[in-house]
Amino acid sequence: MLTQTTTRVLEPSDLDAALAVLDREPVANAFVTARVRVAGLDPWRLGGEMWGWYEDGMLESLCYAGANLVPICATDRAIRGFADRARRAGRRCSSIVGPAEATARLWQLLEPGWGPAREIRSRQPLMVTDRMPTDITPDPYIRRVRKDEMDTIMPACVAMFTEEVGVSPMVGDGGLLYQARVAELVGSGRSFARLDEHGKVAFKAEIGAATDQVCQIQGVWVAPEYRGLGLAAPGMAAVLRYALADVAPVVSLYVNDFNTPARAAYRRVGFEEVGAFMSVLF
Template identity: 85%
Template structure:
């Protein structure tokens, strides 16, 4: 195995597989906020082909202090102001290849400010998305977990896919079926179903009325995503029990802390998560192209 780079100057570079331990040490500084990228790195390492993108590193006095994942998303990680400037310079030189910039609100805002003159305008900028966490179930008398929510089976892909497409289109503003006809998106949903991290409640006709997934998972934190209630069932009280049931699975089977981030303008969702016991601990920001 080739020895890792030894750097004495302040610089940035593309990380290599030999940098894995140093990268994981940075990611481990903020296990909740970094759960998405950490889960990918733990599975794929730092090889760009397996990881689905490059990992950029920022060094100060020879020590790796900040990261930026550059794949389908551009994600600043524990990024100091100097690191953000270096990552912006590298992103400008490479040209935009991502569909979004997403990460902690401060560093993402700084990164977008530097990139917007070349990369703008964005399709949408969501500047404040509360990051919320829960490490215990709500009291049963407050919100009881939905007894009908369960893991989606592998033979139920045809039932869950329409709900996933509807959720993605509603949340992001574009269909995940565009471009490649949805092959990558379907593969991702199948991966979550196959790993037992997709959950749904079905009605008597087999239609999905509530769903959510645990999209990222490490041994320290997991991230709930894709929360969706069928339009005709909204306002009927399914969301909070459904979330409580997903949280029960997350804490029992995946990690000691569950997180999610939500648009600040989605007041109904924020109230639901608060009822289930999620507390706001920070904020993300997303720039959508």
């Protein structure tokens, strides 16, 4: 029994305790919860370590340390503990992302050693809905992307990622990991698009992280030549219909606060703000 405040790397035997923490905030923790429910806590399968913060022998907070550093249900004392461990380990992640308040505090502690960041997005509204809109007709041309359409969807995915993150997902390993992730979403029936008469993607989105309680729409993108034509809200309504019918009873997403058109489209479909994320990009 641990009788003081401490951090340690969790082991597979800690799975139930970790899930109990993750389930406290199912919407905010959807990304990590989905990974843990599939991979458990083995670092190789999980794609990173799960750090636990204990107080008087009880697991109180978590921090996922993989390609992203993600504080989870993190108290102020836990954040200091995670920051100490992260400093000792050195930066291995490409971003810090999580609930805005905890992420801001974590970055405040890490910035002297890890900074400067390439970009900081200090407020990204977290939005949810559990029902279809009554005043928007879902776009009837939105459908699942087929497995034989990877060559069609990949350029749109790369364009979206590059526009959103500021760097191409094709750098480094030539895009192998990113292409594998896109193929995974296509193969699982969670990639959706509207193609124009020339067979090019006009609108696309994916259902990314998914648990029994909530799923997360990501990668929403309208091709530049189709922006301002009213595709976003009907397209989102169509993807939302798939999500609610086939995946989870609650659907979430998060969006940059400066992306006014996207936020307006999401509100039209019925998404409401319930919190905020923050992202620190390296």
